[in-house]
Amino acid sequence: MRKGLANYGDAGFSLFLRKAFIKAMGYSDDALDRPIIGITNTYSGYNACHRNVPDIIEAIKRGVMLAGGLPIDFPTISMHEAFSHPTSMFTRNLMSMDVEEMVRAQPMDAVVLIGGCDKTVPALLMGAASADVPAILTVTGPMITGSHRGERLGACTDCRRLWGQHRGGSIGEEEIEEISGKLAPGPGTCMVMGTASTMALCAEAMGMMLPGGAAIPAVHADRLRHAEATGRRAVEMAAAETGVRPTEIMTKAAMRNAMRVLQAVGGSTNGVVHLAAIAGRLGFDLDMEDFDQMGRETPVLVDLKPTGQGYMEDLFKAGGLNAVLRNIAHLLETDCVTVSGRTLAEDIEAEPMWKQDVVRPLDNPIHSGGGIRLLRGNLAPNGAIIKQAAATASLLKHRGRAVVFTSLKDLAERVDSPDLDVKADDVLVLQNAGPKGAPGMPESGYLPIPKKLAAQGIKDMVRISDARMSGTAFGSIVLHVSPEAADGGPLGLVRDGDMVELDVEAGRLHLDVSDEELAERRKGWAPPPHEDVERGYKRLYFQQVLQAEHGCDFDFLRKHPLNTKSL
Template sequence: MADALNGLKQGLTHYGDAGFSLFLRKAFIKAMGYSDKALERPVIGITDTFSGYNACNRSVPDIIEAVKRGVMLAGGLPIEFPVVSVHEAFSHPTSMYLRNLMAMDVEELVRAQPMDAVVLIGGCDKTVPALLMGAASVDLPAILTVAGPMITGSHKGERLGACTDCRRFWGQHRAGLFDELEIEEIGNKLAAGPGTCMVMGTASTMALVSEAMGMMLPGGAAIPAVQADRLRHAEATGERAVMLASEKLRPSQIMTKNSLANALRVLQAVGGSTNAVVHLAAIAGRLGFDLDLEELDQIGAETPVLVDLKPSGRYYMEDLFKAGGLTAVLREINHLIDKECITVTGKTLGENMAMQPASWPNDVVRPIEDPVHRGGGIRVLRGNLAPKGAIIKQAAATPGLLKHTGRAVVFTSLEDMADRIDAPDLDVNADDILVLQNAGPKGGPGMPEAGCMPIPRKLAVAGVKDMVRISDGRMSGTAFGTVVLHVSPEAAVGGPLSLVRNGDLIRLDVEEGLLELLIDESELVRRRSEWTPPSHTHVERGYAKLYFDEVLQAEDGCDFNFLRAKPREVLSATSGRNCRDQRRPTNMDSSAAGGRSLSG
């Protein structure tokens, strides 16, 4: 079997003598205690994203052992290897800045090391997209499983969990409802165990859309991290990986335009994270096609939000698991999905659905005729403020603010916002629109999750709970509010957002899909002539230089241009000229990557 699949014989190190290369490889791996019989089996690589900084992946070592067991039961040789581990709360300046680094790590290590198939183990927001981006680029047989969501905690009898409740309680603390002692007590209970956020945040969303795309065995997205079912699913994943190696079923045959359309459909139906739009765009770019924002909008118009989970609803991921997981959702939108898409099982999505247990009535997955929200969770916006698009999670917004005209209160950077948002003399009222500039892919850098700007303290204390907020940054999938995100082109490359000034009127009309700056074009031309790029983008070395040279805008998934299957001809936002040589301004100390440029 190993000869047919190549096993350890593939991808030999270049020593100028293939026989010696194989001899040396086997000699060294025998130091791990393997027998010749073991080394004759097909090799199944297993990624290991465990890190002492990553609580989401605390249970990954147990998952790896279960995957190994499954591989061995199917006659394969499991070999684990580490890749970059990225956690949201421990990544400076933001995890998104490092997602592409992780994707490169996955691609190159899978390509460089001998394996006939690879098991991808993700957990925490950016790890799943990075794994799939790398797998799409190398196109070796691959299968995904995830750490699974946390279980919920409790505070004074109230059920709670990370991280929607993190934000809710912190907002109440800022408004003076909780003192320092109680907010610390709450902090001890928000993350009650290993796993990813147990609301419909980015990690939960990416797990569900990955299962919908066919890259995960059925039922795997919603199993809580602490459940025995999680380990049984991991074992089955290891078994299936050996079969994938034999069948040579590749990611490019599974992650197709049609399967990504299914992923977008599920994204809308579950009220998923806006971050998934960026990640799915990056995955599509690795596969050689573009994610169509107009298609996302059309799918949203057809697909109501059916899953009653925070932040758009009431429940948590363990409740979705008990309600039947993704299969329960797919059956409600059965007439809207492409059931002929092939999956890692070797069967179609429709065949997989038919093999799952029958659904049952519950309050978590609502029937399509009685949805949580009509018209989809996410809406695409366009206008002179966002020529390349912006998005809003309308299912998590205040309905009365979805059509609103207000005066801009502008923060020119993350630092400016931090310095002034709570100032007693800030000129702001509840009808204004908060605008954050330079929080995009280059502006942040890394498009930080700062788009859900805090309500200015003096308004929060007065009881204001939501305002229209606009930025070129992202928002955590766990967040809520009337927040316009991913404005493109971003301010840091001279997009229209960079031209907004205090007092300008902005019109938001979500129903019409409009985001407009109500300023004369002649004034915009004048302001544009005075624009200069932020100094922190002037980097001369290391990963930071690669990042600023190559990162694309939100509609292209913030991926590196040279990693796309079909790289873009990058144009200047202000001149329209090819700007490959303009993207690296000069006069910046090379230490910037460790200072202001990455400080968020």
């Protein structure tokens, strides 16, 4: 109770006043003398991914009290991907600031972080890294699968596949409405290898979650048992002579393990942005060339959609992340310490293994050559990425004519026009959908196939943008082009008819336009206008947001800002 006292000029009075008011909650002196464990309450009536948070909190509290601590939950921002305008990425940094300040402001010896929907896990880890109070993460867990007319379904890879069929005319209005009630049959996060699943697995790999926690389904009793164990462990961390802090867990080596696992599980491209943001809070940058090399060395082993065919409950039944870690242990830095108090090597050996077919052996992967590849070229001087494991193999080396959409509004207005000049071998280019352009770098990189092509049975095309893509999506899609168009990047200079070359094997993204022509076009370039940028969070966002390679974090929140005069 003596930690971080409110300043009244009299420390004794500050403690007296604090105790007087906390006793209004009904706590005894005996309770208040125990280690205090904060618990982030990320429940929201808008957030189905977090529907089970109240049950998880109760289980954590049970574990804390069984270990002799006092659990106190407190609210934080909660974000759901489908209920955050303009995008949850826009408010991820705000949530991280909320977590950092509330953990720092309120007395707690350790904190349990409850994540779930896509941006909540990175926001929690970013905030925890900055506050650097002993912290441990648990997640709400993936949903169970649904069923439609005998077909197993899951959000949201099947959402996109079936919506594409609806756009192409093979599924009618009545059936698509029926399907919408089958895709998300319960609480929890998307049950494919989307961003939520990816970040849960990466967090476990980097040591911030107790072993086994990433894959347990939201409705499973093991989810509550894991939460109880998390509460117990939080008390042990708080009681340690020097509580293990996030900066001691999330080291460069631990982040390399997370990057390796991201490749091995065929994880979401969003994971790259989030890991970069977490790294920036810790004082270092991700080495994207190193990440690309990891991809060459680390095949995709997990048979889950969108790269494979299974769902997260299948990975849980196969042994969870440990089944992956055992296969790539020789590629990991296993002497890293985790929140369990053991090394990663000890965590791996402590979990049993059994025969299963969801996690493939190294000699029989789902995809070889890396799940995610780094691209560079005159169209992306600072880099771009592609999830090649979920792309059409024949399009990984492609040259095509650019069909340009200058904004999300332009895309919405013209992509389905019968008059759109587009062919199947063209390259769809979306500008001004990045961190500043959209704003918020929405998951709009999964450009829809123009309706007239979809009606012809075209299911994939090369698509390029400065936007993100949901981890549940699939296709030959180049993302995170940096610098973004709205920040003066070459992407904003592309015109209809320009020839674009993609060569994933060579890591190349090239615009076949001369430097002289690009310089001439730049003379007429201007950033896209935005409304309401003179006040509030939006003003802060536009002043501070960085590009994708730095995680789209705010510069002043990094341990070492890129521009020391940014505020």
